[in-house]
Amino acid sequence: MEQWIKTILEDFGAFGVGALMLIENVFPPIPSELVMPWAGYSVSQGNASFxxxxxxxxxxxxAGAWAWYWLARRIGKERLATWVDDHGAWLTISRDDINRVDRWFENWGAAAVLGCRMIPGLRTLISVPAGFANMAPAKFSIYTAIGTVAWTALLTSIGLWLGKNYSDLAGPLSWVSSGVIALMFAIWVYRLVRQHRGQRQQPSHH
Incomplete structure (x- = not known):
């Protein structure tokens, strides 16, 4: 993936950076922890402007964060909860889980949006409860923008600072993102297995 990202950035410049970061927010396995430092490396070589x-x-x-926010607002929490009642087993999600996240977001709101925009794996997901909670678009936009600019500037600065050594350190920098995704998958498997065992242990009613 590193080589593919590097090729896109070399061929399309700033447009490629924007496109990859849009895709990264829609399809998280493309990590910003690779895209933006590579862009910073390009800046260090004099091929782009910081x-x-x-x-x-x-x-x-x-744009990617807003797409998820808009989709969540359109669907609405109740419609999702109804769908989860029928199909949520394989996702290991229940209506109670949705309500729990909703209460958490009510307590943290803007701070959650701002903070999670700088956490790998949660950067995209935080837009969903914000949309379900009907967070004011202007408020969501402001805190998302602050968190987004801070994160992209930080990663670009890392690539700029590492300069020519970045190609040797790109792998370690992506471990955080890959680790979070792997952890989320492991949690899903654990919940699925536990849920399955719970169903098997329930006494049958005749």
């Missing part, structure tokens, strides 16, 4: 790269990456990331 400001332009950060703006492009932030716009792409912001």
């Amino acid at each position: 400001i332009v790269v950060v703006i492009a990456g932030s716009l792409g990331s912001f």
